[in-house]
Structures are given as structure tokens and as C-alpha cells.
Amino acid sequence: MREIYKATERAFLSIPEEFRDLITIRMAEYWLQSGFGHSFITNKGRWWGRKIMDCWLQGEPTPLSRFAEGLFDGLRFNFEGEDKLVSERAEILVVNEPNTGCLRGNWVRFMVNLAVARARDFKGNFEARWVQGEVSDHPIFAHTPIGVQRRRLSKMIHNSCNTILVDSTADQRKNIKAVMHMKQHLDADGVLVVCPEGNDHSALNRGKKEVGEMLLLLKKKAKASIRPVAAWDKGNSLNLNFGEEIVNDVSLTDGQRMADLVMFNVAKLLPEEKRGVYRHLEQ
Numbered sequence: 001m002r003e004i005y006k007a008t009e010r011a012f013l014s015i016p017e018e019f020r021d022l023i024t025i026r027m028a029e030y031w032l033q034s035g036f037g038h039s040f041i042t043n044k045g046r047w048w049g050r051k052i053m054d055c056w057l058q059g060e061p062t063p064l065s066r067f068a069e070g071l072f073d074g075l076r077f078n079f080e081g082e083d084k085l086v087s088e089r090a091e092i093l094v095v096n097e098p099n100t101g102c103l104r105g106n107w108v109r110f111m112v113n114l115a116v117a118r119a120r121d122f123k124g125n126f127e128a129r130w131v132q133g134e135v136s137d138h139p140i141f142a143h144t145p146i147g148v149q150r151r152r153l154s155k156m157i158h159n160s161c162n163t164i165l166v167d168s169t170a171d172q173r174k175n176i177k178a179v180m181h182m183k184q185h186l187d188a189d190g191v192l193v194v195c196p197e198g199n200d201h202s203a204l205n206r207g208k209k210e211v212g213e214m215l216l217l218l219k220k221k222a223k224a225s226i227r228p229v230a231a232w233d234k235g236n237s238l239n240l241n242f243g244e245e246i247v248n249d250v251s252l253t254d255g256q257r258m259a260d261l262v263m264f265n266v267a268k269l270l271p272e273e274k275r276g277v278y279r280h281l282e283q
Helices: 002-013 017-034 043-058 064-071 107-119 145-161 172-187 209-221 255-267
Strands: 076-080 091-095 129-133 164-166 191-194 225-234 237-242
Touching: 017 043, 017 145, 043 064, 043 145, 064 107, 076 107, 091 107, 091 209, 091 255, 107 191, 107 225, 107 237, 129 172, 164 172, 172 191, 172 209, 191 209, 209 255, 225 255
Parallel strands: 076 237, 091 191, 091 225, 129 164, 129 191
Antiparallel strands: 225 237
């Protein structure tokens, strides 16, 4: 049996990369088009789903704000506090990662970018850039067809969506380069979006220390406010709640305390049952 598996694996990896990419994209599209609880709502949404997949495959830019209304056709967008977003200067948005809703929570990326673009009238540097963790090189799956194609799909999406990758397994030099890309975007009065949890959850998990350290570093290197954003779905509604700017004590230097500070402010914007480890807000 092992020999059969190895032979199948070698045969798959011997297929030209371009054709493997096509197979991967179409499989991902099938998952999105027909999945229970994470599919599109209308035929218009399915059409836009096919369009964005084609863009990823062909390496074309996919500004998330331009795809939001088409992909999530049939759903209601409920944005609260959208008027608080700045229209011209740099800003860092800190948002939770819900794991439910259309496309299993990935809607939040499109919705946040739509709100930012609207606040800026789709002019200037209106497309927010997301700071995203690299796909992990799990020792078991790293060189399997699934692992290889997972990374290929991730690379296609990141290149097309212009995300900034941070890899916890990479050397310090690579991540310093990522921070410099963040600074350049902020210096150009752009908006960065950061998710301190590091993964999606039904209720808040504790923010990661390394994300707090990154936020402290960005505060030193770039003049940008930090704003909490809460995201959750309910029925056919996709909800975003934008909070007030977070006032950061200049003496704060601990990464975990910074992560907890921003997540505490996100929690205050969420329904109580979604606040997770930050439910006891009086603390």
C-alpha cells in the first residue's frame, strides 16, 4: 500500500505545475460553490466566485473591496461606526477572525476592505492590506501533494490580493522585510489589517504575543492610529462594528499586554457570547 501511495504521489508531482494549479483552483472553486454552510447565496455570487478564482489562477490583482458586493450578493451588510474610519491618513485595523458565515468567515476580509474603500471614496490608497501568517510547513504534509498545492494556492491568493506575509518559522531578516513593507504602506497613508488571534474561532481567543510585539514596533516606526473592529455573522447579516481609536500608553512595551489591550477593545464591540476569553470586560 505504501508503494502505491508513493507512486501516486510521484505521478501527481510530475504533472506540470501550471496544470496542477488549474486542478487546485477548480477543486477550491467546487468546495466554495457546493459546500454546506460556506457556499455562495445567489447565482450572481457564484459568478463572482468563478471570476475571483480565475484572477488568482492568472495572477491578476483582486482588490477585495471590488469583489465584496458581488461575492456576497443576497446577504445584508450591517456596518456600525463606519464613519469613524479615517479618509486620508494611515491606520491599523485590528479585527477578530470569525469561523462561521458565508465562505466560512472569509467574508470579513472583503467587508473590511469595502468599508475602508467607501470611507475613502475609492480614491488614493483605498485598498487595505492584510497582514497574514504563512501557511505552515507541517513536517508530515510539507512535501505531500496536499501540502505542496496548499502552499501553491496560498501563494496565488497572497500575490493576487497583495497581502503581507509574516512567517513564524522564517528567519528574522525575512520578517523584518515584511515589517518594512507594512511601514511603507502606512507611510503612504494606507490601512493595514491585523488579526491578533492568528486563526479563526467561534469566540475570541487570546491575542498572540508576537502580534502585540509587531504592533509596538509599527507604532515606533510609523505614525498610525490603531482601531478595533469586531466581525460576526447572524443569519443573513454580515456585521462589522468599528470602534474608537485605541489610546496606547507610551510606556507599554510588553507584546502580550499590547495584544491583550487591542483584543480587549475588540471584545467590547462584539456580542457578549462572542467575547470568549475576554468576556469579563470589567477586568
